[in-house]
Amino acid sequence: MEFVRTIIATMGPFGSIAVLAVAVFFMIFFGFSVRRGVKISAAVLAAVFHILSIITGFFYARNGGSGSNLLAGQGGIEFVLSTMVIFMSLNLLLSFSMNNMDDPAFIRILILLVFSTIIANVFIVSRDFIMLFASFTLFIFMVFQLISVLNLKNTVACGKINKFGVRLLAIPAFLFFAFSLIYIRADIRNLSQVQGQDLFSNPFIVTGCIIMVISIGLYLCLPPFQGSYLGLIKKIEGYSIGVIWLLYLPLGIAAVIKLSPFIYSLPAGRYDLAGIIFMVFALFGFIASGAAASGTASLRRILSFMALFYVSFILMNLALFYLNIVELELASLLNTGVLIPFIFNFLPWYMLMVFLEKHLKSDSIGNLRGLGRTNIWISVSLTINLAFWLSTAYFMFPFYRFLGEGNFPALPVAGKILLAGYFISVIFLGINIARIIRELFKAPLQDLRPGKFFIPVFYHIYLGFFMVVILALLILVLIGKIEITGSKIIFWKMVIGLF
Amino acid sequence: MIKINNWVLFYITLAIFLLGVSGLFFSRDFLSAIVSNQLMVIAAFINFLNFSFINPGQVWDRVFVLSGFIAIYLFAFGIILNIYTRANTLKPAGILFDFRLFIFRKSDWWGEDRI
Numbered sequence A: 001m002e003f004v005r006t007i008i009a010t011m012g013p014f015g016s017i018a019v020l021a022v023a024v025f026f027m028i029f030f031g032f033s034v035r036r037g038v039k040i041s042a043a044v045l046a047a048v049f050h051i052l053s054i055i056t057g058f059f060y061a062r063n064g065g066s067g068s069n070l071l072a073g074q075g076g077i078e079f080v081l082s083t084m085v086i087f088m089s090l091n092l093l094l095s096f097s098m099n100n101m102d103d104p105a106f107i108r109i110l111i112l113l114v115f116s117t118i119i120a121n122v123f124i125v126s127r128d129f130i131m132l133f134a135s136f137t138l139f140i141f142m143v144f145q146l147i148s149v150l151n152l153k154n155t156v157a158c159g160k161i162n163k164f165g166v167r168l169l170a171i172p173a174f175l176f177f178a179f180s181l182i183y184i185r186a187d188i189r190n191l192s193q194v195q196g197q198d199l200f201s202n203p204f205i206v207t208g209c210i211i212m213v214i215s216i217g218l219y220l221c222l223p224p225f226q227g228s229y230l231g232l233i234k235k236i237e238g239y240s241i242g243v244i245w246l247l248y249l250p251l252g253i254a255a256v257i258k259l260s261p262f263i264y265s266l267p268a269g270r271y272d273l274a275g276i277i278f279m280v281f282a283l284f285g286f287i288a289s290g291a292a293a294s295g296t297a298s299l300r301r302i303l304s305f306m307a308l309f310y311v312s313f314i315l316m317n318l319a320l321f322y323l324n325i326v327e328l329e330l331a332s333l334l335n336t337g338v339l340i341p342f343i344f345n346f347l348p349w350y351m352l353m354v355f356l357e358k359h360l361k362s363d364s365i366g367n368l369r370g371l372g373r374t375n376i377w378i379s380v381s382l383t384i385n386l387a388f389w390l391s392t393a394y395f396m397f398p399f400y401r402f403l404g405e406g407n408f409p410a411l412p413v414a415g416k417i418l419l420a421g422y423f424i425s426v427i428f429l430g431i432n433i434a435r436i437i438r439e440l441f442k443a444p445l446q447d448l449r450p451g452k453f454f455i456p457v458f459y460h461i462y463l464g465f466f467m468v469v470i471l472a473l474l475i476l477v478l479i480g481k482i483e484i485t486g487s488k489i490i491f492w493k494m495v496i497g498l499f
Numbered sequence B: 001m002i003k004i005n006n007w008v009l010f011y012i013t014l015a016i017f018l019l020g021v022s023g024l025f026f027s028r029d030f031l032s033a034i035v036s037n038q039l040m041v042i043a044a045f046i047n048f049l050n051f052s053f054i055n056p057g058q059v060w061d062r063v064f065v066l067s068g069f070i071a072i073y074l075f076a077f078g079i080i081l082n083i084y085t086r087a088n089t090l091k092p093a094g095i096l097f098d099f100r101l102f103i104f105r106k107s108d109w110w111g112e113d114r115i
Helices: A002-028 A036-064 A076-099 A106-125 A129-150 A158-182 A203-219 A227-235 A238-258 A268-294 A299-322 A328-337 A339-360 A376-395 A413-440 A457-478 B004-026 B030-052 B060-087
Strands: A482-485 A488-491 A494-497
Touching: A002 A036, A002 A076, A002 A106, A036 A076, A036 A106, A076 A106, A076 A238, A076 A328, A076 A339, A106 A129, A106 A238, A129 A158, A129 A238, A129 B060, A158 A203, A158 A227, A158 B004, A158 B030, A158 B060, A203 A238, A227 A238, A227 A299, A238 A299, A238 A328, A238 A339, A268 A299, A268 A413, A299 A328, A299 A339, A299 A413, A328 A339, A339 A376, A339 A457, A376 A413, A376 A457, A457 A482, B004 B030, B030 B060
Parallel strands: none
Antiparallel strands: A482 A488, A488 A494
16 A cells, blocks of 8 residues: 555656556557457446546545646646546546447547547646647647547538637647747746736736637637537537537636636736626627527537536636636636536436437437436436536526625626626526426327337436435535635535645 | 847737738638648747747747647648548548638527528
8 A cells, every 4th residue: 555655656646647548558459459348348447547547646636745846736626627537538438338339449439538538637737838738739639539530420520520620720829829929938937937926017928818818718619619619519429529518628617727827817907898808708608508509409409508608607707807806716716616517417418318319310309308207217317407507507606796785786887787697698597497397297209108218227327326416415515514615625524725 | 128120020920820810710711721720830939939039048948839839730630631531632622611710600600501
């Protein structure tokens, strides 16, 4: 045990990355095998190493402390982000194993997936700008590779994938230019050197920060750049959508958290203007995605618009900060909170959506029809999950800053407009949730009576697991065993300092 | 201290960068979009060279440029290879898609083929 502790301490923040790299190393030897037994072994091996990497990260965070140097570092927030990414990758591995096992390139797809998780973790622990930029660009490349490999036989999606790829190529180009402007202060080469510096009176660095914000907005498909993302989601295979929802978008949110020393540092004299600009885009993102989801009958597109809805919280947090309604610490914490719906809301829905599309050959919301009457456990799990959608939207908005005695009149006009717009978008969210629940509890069609069509036990267990976790979280919050104060999460007696 | 020729060079790189950005918004075919991206990368590269004269004796900027170039060009190569292996051509007529970054059209706004 002491030996293991020594190795974990020696590997430092790269411990979980090294564990995943071992999995890739073993899988490479079987990359061209088409035998089913070998494929299953490779998937099991990858899953085991995913779990081991989470354990390694946990042991390092608990015993190794927040070790860091100028190249990389792992504090509380890096541990949380890294664990989330590895967990999402594990679920994607499960989805690919269930839906894509017959593909002759299955093991190579797994290698791509694990490698992209490695690159994502390298980005999360990076502090140096070289490592940050290179890992971010390589991750975007890996996402493009994964999507194109998973849709090799899908000729309909070809154009959309290529268009999305060309759009993705612009992101590192923008970032490269932003870093070239920041280079005017050549003594600033990593993130730990940025804090506490009076950098942002320099017009080059301010311009670099603005271009960085634009590149992150482009990455996250925030309006008005959502067209190619929506077009891609419409055409690609169902199981490959998980790469976008569960890897690509969450890492974008992680990028906002990593680059917050730049993103949250425009000159104080421009705060109002920046706040209003972000407010306009945030409101547009909220209201447009909610309204568009209400107007479509495709479950796939409803979920893709909901992903845009939650990603728009990033813009909202920027608006709240620049309107002086929240401090940097709370804005950073709220950004971290945006990842929660991607784990607890999107994961179960993505798995169910892929199964229904595969068996019913359509992506209509009508696929859910009658599930509430034929599968009671599934309907209860889904209903609780949908209630969690509403509660996450509630907890991710600092209502106490807006409402309460004396707060509302003291707000700037932009803050009041933001509050009003947010209420409208939550109404749209409620409408979409109501539509889904109504569809669940409609009378099933003749073909879908019990016995004719059933959902396998696995999905009962999977959806039930998330339902139990959601209920446990809610109960723990209510009895005070989970507390979020400032930049710390207190879970039972364990304190995780995030920032 | 920034000399006047550093400023002139910066304005030139800014013009090249904006040319690349406008190319992304207005160029329809795939090769024009790739060239627009490369213009932005080249503008950044010239910036690094420009500012390296202000801060001489640095190796870090060269390492950054080298690793950045490798990453970006690897990505661009991956996209080109993907298009070529599927369409068997890189000629604009053979790849009949609109590659503009942002199209002000209802169908593109909502990700539909036609509205």
